[in-house]
Amino acid sequence: MAGIVGILAFDQVWNVSKFLYYSLVGLQHRGYATSGVALLDGKIREKINDVPPEDLEVDIGGWAGLGYAGTRRGYPVVTDDAALVIDGVIKVDLNEFSKRLVTDPESAILSAKGAFSLIALTRDGNLIAYRDETGLRPLALGGFGFDMGIIASEPVAMWVIGGEFRREVKPGEMILMSRLNVSTKQLREPRKAYCSIEYVYQARIDSYVNESEVYQVRVRIGELLAEERPLEADVVIGVPDTALPFALGYSRRLNIPLELGFTRTGSPIRTMLASDDFLKIVGVQLKLNPVRGAVHSKRVVLIDDSMVTGTTLKNTIASLRRLGAKEVHVLIGSPKLVSPCPYGVEVPEEKELIAANLREEEIAKVLGADSIHWLSLEGLRRALTSSSLCMGCMTRSYPKVIQ
Ligand code: SF4
Structure with missing residues (x-):
């Protein structure tokens, strides 16, 4: 179980590290045993530690980044091609997967098995997100004015930094976000099976999840x-x-x-x-x-x-x-x-x-x-x-x- 977030500024003058940090703190109810961020500024650098997000020292910067708060060590995973954060269970070799994500995101995602929400940040500065067709793990899409796009487990990650929640990512839907464009594609037919526990205790009281x-x-x-x-x-x-x-x-x-x-x-x-x-x-x-x-x-x-x-x-x-x-x-x-x-x-x-x-x-x-x-x-x-x-x-x- 985890809280994940990805932020991409549409102009490279931004440093999103503070936005990322506070978004992640807004998600720490989803897991706090370990947390991490990866930021892109020419190259991807990561900061990961076995501490709750609020204790994570984010002393790196960048105009795009990913954050993870959860129970599994080692996230964001950083490969030669991308950084990745995952909430749920995915069965795929992440090195191979991230390579394919850069060249052909659609076929890469279709090759992944499991029940998961995923956000990836490629080294060339694209954010790619996917919520599997069951929608077992939540994922939401939003932004910060005309300046940033945000994808996160729950809208609270956007609201705590003054951002806007636009809508939930649909089960089976892929989001591709670059500095110039945001596009979406339904990769699989939804077969909704929302996690009941999200409503009962996992999501925050002030959140909106699973419709x-x-x-x-x-x-x-x-x-x-x-x-x-x-x-x-x-x-x-x-x-x-x-x-x-x-x-x-x-x-x-x-x-x-x-x-x-x-x-x-x-x-x-x-x-x-x-x-x-x-x-x-x-x-x-x-x-x-x-x-x-x-x-x-x-x-x-x-x-x-x-x-x-x-x-x-x-x-x-x-x-x-x-x-x-x-x-x-x-x-x-x-x-x-x-x-x-x-x-x-x-x-x-x-x-x-x-x-x-x-x-x-x-x-x-x-x-x-x-x-x-x-x-x-x-x-x-x-x-x-x-x-x-x-x-x-x-x-x-x-x-x-x-x-
Ligand atoms: S309802 Fe229970 S079994 Fe189903 S995803 Fe949620 S926690 Fe897991």
Whole structure:
């Protein structure tokens, strides 16, 4: 899972390094274990480090560049012919691929297999992007006035630098961007299978992905949770930031007050993606400190976006109880995760997924919750406007991807 971005200035007087850096910071919710940029200024130079994008020292310049924030080391990949960033899974020899991209981008892309979004910057200064025909990984097209073209995983990468989002790249569509021209070509017929997890927790609240406003989808999920599991409670709290709109939707539908149940005491760390167990536990405290005044002596509905191993939630519930919550009922804004993701999203093996291994009452007991409920598969389908979805990690039934 990754956030990728490519920026090309239409005039070589520009130095896009700062634009690239801040765009990348805007994408670090998609992965922060490692990050990198490659910039073109006569030649391509790269800067890659195992740090979150905000800690990446970008001391190189150029009028075009690529950025990567994610979990896979070594991106951008720089070959003799181009630099490349990829979100997803691609099966191709990248050296050979980048050579062909320069001479014949269409046939190069058609030879690549997998489920991916890709942005390449050739040494002669062209940006080439492609979103595979399933659209499993998002990709958006935008710009900065008449000065720059931008392609990125999510429009937030454009908005944070004052740029404009024009539209999403269609599944199966290739974008070719040079200093003089932007052209597009539909290389394969779309066979849409948008990743459901993007809506539930991967994309930012303020983003637009897969034909939907993420915020609206999440509020709707909260309303549907209220229909599926109306609880008698004193307060509703959502785990920031992802689950806040779920909590808002739930609270409005049942007229239960929404409280700000948590405050941050450090930089936001996506604990589910944390690389070691210690960071996962410490990350919970860094990320969230419960607010006593919001939960003391109350029957609390706690809403989170997903549950993987349950470790994070267990710690959160224990903190709420320490602060005097009378009851803690857990609602999860996604269906149960029961199977891994073969397309690059960090959903672990089945044996690590608590919902794949224990019954609901057992999970509630392990977590120390009074009750627990997951959004149903039907509920998720109702919340989403598109019917062309991948729900593989929830159903064990995966879309067909070119192998
Ligand atoms: S398997 Fe799950 S995480 Fe992977 S693409 Fe499908 S919905 Fe997304």
